[in-house]
Amino acid sequence: MNQSPVPTAAPGTPVDSALPAGVDGEAAGDDETVTIPTPRTLPPRVEDEGDSYPLPGRGLERHRWIERPAEAFSKEALVKRLIGGIHSWRDYPASLRLWFWLVPAITAVIGGILRFFRLETPHSLVFDETYYVKDAYSYLVSGYERSWPDKANDSFNAGNPDILLNSPEYVVHPPVGKWMIAFGMWLFGSDNPFGWRFGAALTGTLTVFLVSLIALKLFRSHTLGAVAGLLLAIDGHHIVLSRTSLLDIFLAFWILAAFGALLLDRDDGRRRLASRLAAQAAASPGGRPTPGQLLAGPWLGMRWWRLVAGVCLGLAVGTKWSALFFVAAFGLMAVFWDINARRIAGIRSWPSAGVLKDGLPAFLTIIPTAAATYVATWTGWFLSKDAYYRQWAATNPAPGLDWLPNSVRSLAHYHLEAYKFHQGLSSDHPYESSPWTWLVMGRPTVFYYQSPKPGTPGCVAETCSSAILPVGNPIVWWGGAIALVVLLFWWAGRRDWRAGAILAGVAAGYLPWFMYPERTMFIFYAVSFAPFLVLALTYVLGLTLGRSSDPPWRRRSGLYMLALVMVLAVLATAYFYPVLTAEVVSYQEWRMRMWMPSWI
Numbered sequence: 243m244n245q246s247p248v249p250t251a252a253p254g255t256p257v258d259s260a261l262p263a264g265v266d267g268e269a270a271g272d273d274e275t276v277t278i279p280t281p282r283t284l285p286p287r288v289e290d291e292g293d294s295y296p297l298p299g300r301g302l303e304r305h306r307w308i309e310r311p312a313e314a315f316s317k318e319a320l321v322k323r324l325i326g327g328i329h330s331w332r333d334y335p336a337s338l339r340l341w342f343w344l345v346p347a348i349t350a351v352i353g354g355i356l357r358f359f360r361l362e363t364p365h366s367l368v369f370d371e372t373y374y375v376k377d378a379y380s381y382l383v384s385g386y387e388r389s390w391p392d393k394a395n396d397s398f399n400a401g402n403p404d405i406l407l408n409s410p411e412y413v414v415h416p417p418v419g420k421w422m423i424a425f426g427m428w429l430f431g432s433d434n435p436f437g438w439r440f441g442a443a444l445t446g447t448l449t450v451f452l453v454s455l456i457a458l459k460l461f462r463s464h465t466l467g468a469v470a471g472l473l474l475a476i477d478g479h480h481i482v483l484s485r486t487s488l489l490d491i492f493l494a495f496w497i498l499a500a501f502g503a504l505l506l507d508r509d510d511g512r513r514r515l516a517s518r519l520a521a522q523a524a525a526s527p528g529g530r531p532t533p534g535q536l537l538a539g540p541w542l543g544m545r546w547w548r549l550v551a552g553v554c555l556g557l558a559v560g561t562k563w564s565a566l567f568f569v570a571a572f573g574l575m576a577v578f579w580d581i582n583a584r585r586i587a588g589i590r591s592w593p594s595a596g597v598l599k600d601g602l603p604a605f606l607t608i609i610p611t612a613a614a615t616y617v618a619t620w621t622g623w624f625l626s627k628d629a630y631y632r633q634w635a636a637t638n639p640a641p642g643l644d645w646l647p648n649s650v651r652s653l654a655h656y657h658l659e660a661y662k663f664h665q666g667l668s669s670d671h672p673y674e675s676s677p678w679t680w681l682v683m684g685r686p687t688v689f690y691y692q693s694p695k696p697g698t699p700g701c702v703a704e705t706c707s708s709a710i711l712p713v714g715n716p717i718v719w720w721g722g723a724i725a726l727v728v729l730l731f732w733w734a735g736r737r738d739w740r741a742g743a744i745l746a747g748v749a750a751g752y753l754p755w756f757m758y759p760e761r762t763m764f765i766f767y768a769v770s771f772a773p774f775l776v777l778a779l780t781y782v783l784g785l786t787l788g789r790s791s792d793p794p795w796r797r798r799s800g801l802y803m804l805a806l807v808m809v810l811a812v813l814a815t816a817y818f819y820p821v822l823t824a825e826v827v828s829y830q831e832w833r834m835r836m837w838m839p840s841w842i
Contacts, residue, residue: 314588315523315530320516324583325509326462341464346454349471353450356475356819357443357484362435364824366399368710369689371487375438377413378423378487379403382432385622386629387411387420401433410630414660417619418496418560419489439487445495446484450475452498453773457780459505460740465787469808470780474773476815478822479683479714483769485823486689486710489561490769496558497568498773500551501747504572507547508579511600514542515583538595539584545607548576552608556615563664564754564770571750573608575743577601582739624649631656668760677755680768681723681775685840686713687764690824700826707832709821712766713841717811722775725782732781744781747774783807 313319327333334342367375372395379398380388389407397405426440454471458464474480483491518540522531530536555572558565581596589595623629634655635648643651675685690710694701700708726748733741751771755763787800820827821835836842 312529315519317516317520320520320587321513323586324512324516330509338464342458345458345464345468346451346471349454349468349475350447350451352472353475353484354443354447356481356815357446360823360825361439361443361485364690364692364708364710365435367395367438368486369488369687371438373413374415374420374423374489375427375487376403377411378420378427378438379432380406380411381417381420381424381622382428384626386626386632387413403432408628410628410632412630414663415489415562416560416616417622418557419492419562421619422492423487439485442487442491443484446480446491449480449484449491449495449498449773452495452502453776456498456502456505456773457777459502460743460777461780461784463784465804466780466784469783469804470776472808473715473718473776473779473811476811477715477718477772477776478815478818479686479712479719479766479769480772481815482689482710482712482822483766488766490766493558493561493565494770494773496554496561497565497747497751497770500554500558500568500572501743503547503551503554504576505743507545507551507576510547511542511545511580512583515539515587518542519587533590536589537591538599539587539589539592541599542603545603548604548607549611551576552611553615555608556612557619559612560616560619564751564767567754568747568750568770569608569612571746573604575746576604576608578742579739580604620653623653631659664761667762669762671762671764673764674762675765676759677752677763679840680752680765681719681726683714683716683719683765683841684838685765686711687766692824693829694826698826701828703828703830705829706826707829708824708826709832710824711821711841713818713821714772715811715814715818716837717807717814718776718779721782721807722779725778726775728782728785729778741781744774744777747771748778 309319332339376390376394376398377387380386383406387410389409389411391405391407394405397403422441422445423438424441426442426444427437430437430440432438450471453474454467457470458467461467480491480494483494519531519535522535522540523529526532526535551572555565555569558568577596577600580600581592584592584596584600623632626632631652632649633652635651638651638655640646640651673685673687675687679685688709688711690708692708694706694708696702696704696706698706700706726745729741729745732738733745748771751774752768755761755767783804786803788796818835819825821832
């Protein structure tokens with residue numbers, strides 16, 4: 243099985259192309275040379291055991307991207323051109339179908355062990371858990387955020403959370419992530435750290451499963467699916483965010499789920515296009531659609547995976563508003579995919595047809611679905627009578643807007659005030675970091691640090707340390723940063739849609755933060771695009787494996803390189819694991835893991 247993520251001879255690419263080898267022998271409709279059906283009379287073909295091959299020669303007959311008109315618009319030819327030979331896990335040989343699910347499951351189990359082991363440590367609220375865990379408990383009790391008395395953390399840490407005040411609390415983040423934290427507290431209780439953090443650990447583990455599945459879908463390689471899942475499973479940054487109940491791990495999960503749904507929609511849309519064009523061709527005397535039918539192509543009907551993507555994006559925005567950038571990026575990405583599908587299929591006015599027949603329906607499907615999902619996440623606030631700003635509209639009439647329900651105007655005012663808060667958030671913080679430093683982990687945020695006394699369990703030195711530092715795996719983050727440059731060239735030069743899709747995920751989670759240089763920011767915001775960084779590194783590792791036509795020594799060299807990277811990544815996680823999970827170590831051991839002065 244070939245492992246490189248780039249096709250040997252993608253549909254629409256000359257056989258003697260210099261492109262790297264394909265994954266499992268077929269490309270998923272890569273953006274290479276367009277397959278244009280031609281009415282040209284082709285030379286006779288040689289039949290060999292039922293398969294047709296062009297005669298050797300120096301002309302166009304050498305290239306399998308030329309097809310006879312009667313064959314070019316058959317459903318089989320269109321599907322092969324638009325998607326490739328493998329459409330889903332069912333298209334794998336029977337011996338590999340089980341591994342399609344087993345590989346992600348194994349990587350998720352590894353990720354789950356690293357996330358759930360000693361999850362209850364430390365037995366206290368960590369960093370911003372002081373906000374989100376207590377908000378989640380308030381949701382369980384009231385359905386909205388309520389205030390807490392002074393020194394509430396001490397009572398909460400002692401296992402006595404039932405000290406809520408009756409007054410509402412002003413918060414600036416939507417409810418979804420806090421409801422997901424509340425789910426773990428509902429299952430395992432609100433009086434213990436395992437219950438506080440269960441939702442985050444489960445979500446982080448499911449994210450590992452998802453990224454492995456998505457890598458299988460993108461690269462059509464079980465090896466690269468395992469690589470992607472394992473790299474995310476052992477990434478220290480992702481491990482810490484999965485072991486502490488902050489909102490960002492939930493944001494990353496819903497974003498990745500939306501990306502996966504759009505990948506499925508991409509294939510679904512292309513299958514529909516192939517089926518409807520083939521039906522038009524079959525109904526035409528010449529065996530191909532009429533010029534009028536090829537001008538814009540058919541409508542593709544309801545795209546159900548777009549609804550799923552809309553729900554996931556609505557839940558992502560319902561976790562943090564920064565997901566709005568992913569809504570925009572993913573929406574444009576999906577439309578570009580559809581426009582290119584019409585181009586490859588032979589539609590003449592593919593830019594305008596893609597915008598009108600794919601872009602407009604995509605907007606009308608994804609955006610209203612995401613908006614309705616987002617509003618639904620505020621159900622607890624709507625059902626309450628005394629949540630923060632719940633009765634604002636009743637005491638603030640708005641001439642000309644009286645036709646709006648008071649609850650809607652009150653929620654709109656709440657959002658306006660929260661937006662002003664985020665825009666004005668510029669207070670100094672000892673662990674704030676500029677986005678320029680995120681990819682190199684210039685300033686990780688210390689979530690927890692204690693100096694246990696000698697005699698404390700685990701402390702066998704004069705001075706000991708117990709810390710939680712969300713530092714990413716150096717192999718993953720530094721290697722991923724280099725991989726992004728490679729992907730940029732592969733996307734711009736080779737027009738590989740997979741490179742562009744991964745870059746879109748990174749760009750949506752990373753670049754918008756540069757627009758707010760004065761805002762207080764932290765490196766753990768980067769977990770939203772960490773899965774895409776892992777996919778970028780996996781892509782490049784796939785390139786190192788070489789093409790299926792390469793000599794054995796080249797393939798072995800690529801395999802050794804991949805194995806070396808994976809071994810180094812595992813060793814790096816093992817080395818940093820004590821400072822990811824608040825293990826008690828000697829001060830000297832802690833200090834040895836602080837590779838940069840800015841990490842302290």
